[in-house]
Amino acid sequence: MPLLYTGRRRTKLDRKYNGPARQGPVRHISPAQLNLERVYEQNRLNSQKKDVAKVPEPAPGPAAKGKPRLLLMGQRRSGKSSISSVVFHKMPPNETLFLESTARIQKDSMHSFMDFQVWDFPGQVDFLDPSFDLDAIFGEIGALIWVIDAQDEYLEAINRLNSTILNLQPSYPNINIEVFIHKVDGLSDDYKLDIQRDIMQRIQDELSDHGIENAPINYHLTSIYNHSIFEAFSKVIQELIPHLPTLEALLNDLCRSCRFQKAYLFDVLSKIYIATDSSPVDMPSYEICSDYIDVIVDVSEIYGWARPSEYIAQLEGEPWNKKLEDQVACKDAESAIVLTDMKRPIMLREVNKYLALVAIMREGSFEKMPLVTMNVETVVAGLTEVFEITKQRK
Numbered sequence: 257m258p259l260l261y262t263g264r265r266r267t268k269l270d271r272k273y274n275g276p277a278r279q280g281p282v283r284h285i286s287p288a289q290l291n292l293e294r295v296y297e298q299n300r301l302n303s304q305k306k307d308v309a310k311v312p313e314p315a316p317g318p319a320a321k322g323k324p325r326l327l328l329m330g331q332r333r334s335g336k337s338s339i340s341s342v343v344f345h346k347m348p349p350n351e352t353l354f355l356e357s358t359a360r361i362q363k364d365s366m367h368s369f370m371d372f373q374v375w376d377f378p379g380q381v382d383f384l385d386p387s388f389d390l391d392a393i394f395g396e397i398g399a400l401i402w403v404i405d406a407q408d409e410y411l412e413a414i415n416r417l418n419s420t421i422l423n424l425q426p427s428y429p430n431i432n433i434e435v436f437i438h439k440v441d442g443l444s445d446d447y448k449l450d451i452q453r454d455i456m457q458r459i460q461d462e463l464s465d466h467g468i469e470n471a472p473i474n475y476h477l478t479s480i481y482n483h484s485i486f487e488a489f490s491k492v493i494q495e496l497i498p499h500l501p502t503l504e505a506l507l508n509d510l511c512r513s514c515r516f517q518k519a520y521l522f523d524v525l526s527k528i529y530i531a532t533d534s535s536p537v538d539m540p541s542y543e544i545c546s547d548y549i550d551v552i553v554d555v556s557e558i559y560g561w562a563r564p565s566e567y568i569a570q571l572e573g574e575p576w577n578k579k580l581e582d583q584v585a586c587k588d589a590e591s592a593i594v595l596t597d598m599k600r601p602i603m604l605r606e607v608n609k610y611l612a613l614v615a616i617m618r619e620g621s622f623e624k625m626p627l628v629t630m631n632v633e634t635v636v637a638g639l640t641e642v643f644e645i646t647k648q649r650k
């Protein structure tokens with residue numbers, strides 16, 4: 257832990273962390289173009305470019321216009337910055353212990369299949385204060401994520417959330433409110449559900465007393481120490497995707513035609529899944545697919561050394577006489593592996609430089625691989641087309 261060696265506390269402005277052991281630039285892996293790694297690398301360089309000393313501005317600049325915003329709000333020490341660091345900056349959960357309290361609004365721009373912003377609010381800020389320009393904060397909001405520390409006294413947090421909803425409802429009735437009942441690691445399953453029921457009841461009662469029924473509020477049990485935080489963010493992001501039903505329909509068709517057990521479309525950088533087929537999401541399948549992306553990236557690091565030009569020339573020479581890129585069937589990353597314990601293959605196919613399709617196949621479906629590859633190819637083309645069309649519309 258370099259942090260412990262240096263004895264320096266990490267500040268909220270210090271976004272230099274680049275993820276575990278993934279430093280060296282990867283140049284070339286096989287003839288296929290591996291964009292997955294480039295995304296990690298791009299993220300690393302972007303984080304480094306950030307000027308640590310620069311304090312973010314309190315109001316959105318013109319560049320922020322048009323990007324949906326995820327606002328992280330809640331009491332002090334509830335875990336807002338930890339969530340943002342773990343999900344979007346690949347900080348290991350244990351290192352969040354060294355995060356200092358946020359003093360100013362922190363804004364992160366995420367460039368992915370869809371550009372969005374994550375704003376981390378300091379716990380002590382009362383943005384309902386008249387000095388705040390509410391429109392600047394809530395005008396282009398995608399979702400308001402309210403983080404409640406489940407391991408602490410939460411009544412005050414609920415009161416603040418209720419007064420926030422009541423204040424925002426008249427002007428912004430369609431805001432998606434996502435309540436993260438956070439830090440549920442270490443709590444028993446029964447206790448977690450009791451807390452969730454209690455919190456839901458208190459919020460519902462208060463809102464009904466003020467004549468607000470059916471406010472768009474979703475509840476998630478989360479922790480940075482397992483995949484639950486990624487799963488919760490997946491659901492939040494999915495609410496922002498206008499063409500989600502089309503993506504889901506494509507994945508459903510793929511599962512049916514290839515007899516896949518489960519298929520996910522992942523944002524490679526954050527490992528949030530932006531769409532899945534309609535069968536229920538189970539944590540183990542999500543975790544294994546998410547870990548598989550890491551495996552592919554790690555393998556690319558091992559074999560991604562720059563080949564000498566003579567070696568490349570040899571491969572491109574007699575008897576093929578073709579550029580290396582033209583000698584491969586698929587230019588994007590493509591991989592399949594069989595897990596010995598369950599004999600179920602997992603397959604991964606890069607869709608574009610931000611997205612990857614990862615699916616769990618049924619036992620014994622390895623023999624049908626050529627057919628599966630063909631179907632996957634068609635679905636990837638369909639997905640690409642969907643994203644192209646939405647881009648053009650914008």
Ligand SMILES: Nc1nc2c(ncn2[C@@H]2O[C@H](COP(=O)(O)OP(=O)(O)OP(=O)(O)O)[C@@H](O)[C@H]2O)c(=O)[nH]1
Pocket residue numbers: 331332333334335336337338339349351352353354355356357358359377378379380438439440441478479480481
């Ligand atoms: N057990 C557990 N601890 C967590 C979790 N998430 C965050 N923490 C811890 O909670 C503490 C506070 O986290 P922060 O992210 O700094 O909280 P914050 O809401 O940003 O706090 P302010 O900046 O003061 O508003 C840290 O010590 C984290 O390690 C979690 O899921 N489980």
